[in-house]
Amino acid sequence: MTKNAxxxxxxxxxxxxxxxxxxxxxxxxxxxxxxxxxxSTERIxxxxxxxHEDSRLRLHYGDLTDGQALTNLVLEIEPDEIYxxxxxxxxxxxxxxxxxxxxxxxxxxxxxxxxxxxxNKKKQVRVYQASSSEMYGDVLxxxxxxxxxxxxxxxxxxxxxxxxxxxxxxxxxxxMFASNGxxxxxESERRGETFVTRKITRAAGRIKVGMQKKLYLGNLDAKRDxxxxxxxxxxMWRILQHDEPxxxxxxxxxxxxxxxxxxxxxxxxxxxxEDFVEIDPRYFxxxxxxxxxxxxxxxxEKLGWEAATDLEELARIMTEHDLELAKREAHAKSFVPx
Ligand code: NDP
Ligand code: GDR
Numbered sequence: 001m002t003k004n005a006x007x008x009x010x011x012x013x014x015x016x017x018x019x020x021x022x023x024x025x026x027x028x029x030x031x032x033x034x035x036x037x038x039x040s041t042e043r044i045x046x047x048x049x050x051x052h053e054d055s056r057l058r059l060h061y062g063d064l065t066d067g068q069a070l071t072n073l074v075l076e077i078e079p080d081e082i083y084x085x086x087x088x089x090x091x092x093x094x095x096x097x098x099x100x101x102x103x104x105x106x107x108x109x110x111x112x113x114x115x116x117x118x119x120n121k122k123k124q125v126r127v128y129q130a131s132s133s134e135m136y137g138d139v140l141x142x143x144x145x146x147x148x149x150x151x152x153x154x155x156x157x158x159x160x161x162x163x164x165x166x167x168x169x170x171x172x173x174x175x176m177f178a179s180n181g182x183x184x185x186x187e188s189e190r191r192g193e194t195f196v197t198r199k200i201t202r203a204a205g206r207i208k209v210g211m212q213k214k215l216y217l218g219n220l221d222a223k224r225d226x227x228x229x230x231x232x233x234x235x236m237w238r239i240l241q242h243d244e245p246x247x248x249x250x251x252x253x254x255x256x257x258x259x260x261x262x263x264x265x266x267x268x269x270x271x272x273x274e275d276f277v278e279i280d281p282r283y284f285x286x287x288x289x290x291x292x293x294x295x296x297x298x299x300x301e302k303l304g305w306e307a308a309t310d311l312e313e314l315a316r317i318m319t320e321h322d323l324e325l326a327k328r329e330a331h332a333k334s335f336v337p338x
Contacts, residue, residue: 006032006073007030008085015044017229017230019044022237025237041059064108067111083128084128090192095285095286105162131163131164132157132183134156135157135161137151168180183250184249185225186227196261200217220277225294
């Protein structure tokens with residue numbers, strides 16, 4: 001029988017890859033989309049068909065902060081699986097918008113769990129909560145596992161810790177199938193342009209074609225465990241197919257600095273990052289997470305999941321993509337209508 005899934009955050013990086021994966025697997029996919037004055041559906045345009053055709057991808061207006069509308073939607077579409085990926089997901093921005101961040105990331109997750117609890121009285125629904133390595137914060141133990149204590153360092157991370165515990169609490173209190181994926185940083189050519197990896201690959205491409213002179217960054221010494229988003233959405237799906245609800249770290253098990261990533265990207269374009277990268281303190285954070293390194297052993301053992309793409313390959317995919325994008329931008333700029 002065809003399965004039915006609801007994805008919050010379907011217009012984001014992960015939501016778009018997950019929607020592709022679930023459609024390939026034969027699911028009907030419902031996506032929650034925020035109303036905005038311009039279209040926000042660029043990442044899923046290639047899989048979206050006209051609503052008047054028999055499409056297995058169906059979009060619904062909604063917002064994680066509107067719990068009543070979310071409950072109505074969940075009770076109407078009766079999903080077998082809910083993937084809660086929606087979030088104000090930028091750590092630096094969460095210091096500027098702490099309350100809004102808590103509303104979407106924390107209360108939003110609780111709204112999803114409440115809606116699922118009500119549906120669960122009628123049919124079993126499985127819930128995936130997008131938890132984050134940011135919850136470990138100023139790390140108390142390396143590498144980080146499912147048992148490492150949290151020590152969050154930002155409003156975003158505090159809100160994710162709240163959502164993590166609510167997910168565990170709903171599992172224990174109501175016998176619900178509710179699982180956390182504790183995902184370490186994962187990137188792609190669809191990554192938002194203000195996250196550091198994409199900021200670097202976008203700038204390097206533009207520098208290569210002569211459209212930009214400098215790249216301004218913050219802390220170059222922060223270390224992150226970076227994987228490829230396409231690999232990670234497969235892990236999310238496996239977490240919900242497991243025979244029991246549980247919490248899993250998804251990571252590569254390798255950590256590198258922001259500086260290393262910049263060096264790698266510029267090298268791939270035969271450039272030296274030191275000639276172009278400048279430090280701008282505006283990108284420093286009030287509190288920084290200096291080191292993240294995940295131990296994905298449990299996911300490997302119980303789910304058979306492993307990150308398939310290494311950092312060099314990830315940097316190559318993103319750099320090639322953004323060089324082509326920069327070339328098209330340069331071409332469009334040079335075009336003079338006759
Ligand atoms: P993105 O920032 O790319 O996407 C976030 C999505 O959430 C977008 O679709 C956005 O909609 C939507 N959204 C934001 N606010 C609301 C709201 N109030 N109501 C409904 N939807 C909303 O994030 P990613 O795809 O990178 O990440 C997916 C999830 O995984 C997030 O929860 C993130 O915090 C978490 N995570 C991400 C990691 C990563 O490395 N990428 C690692 C660990 C966890 P819109 O397009 O309209 O802005
Ligand atoms: P992060 O990702 O905070 O880990 O959160 P981000 O790419 O924003 O920062 C990674 C590291 O790079 C440093 N940095 C910069 N960051 C940004 N954005 N811009 C800069 O100019 C810059 N210069 C240096 C940061 O200080 C940081 O140390 C991401 C998000 O996807 C979260 O939603 C997710 O939960 C975590 O990953 C896991």
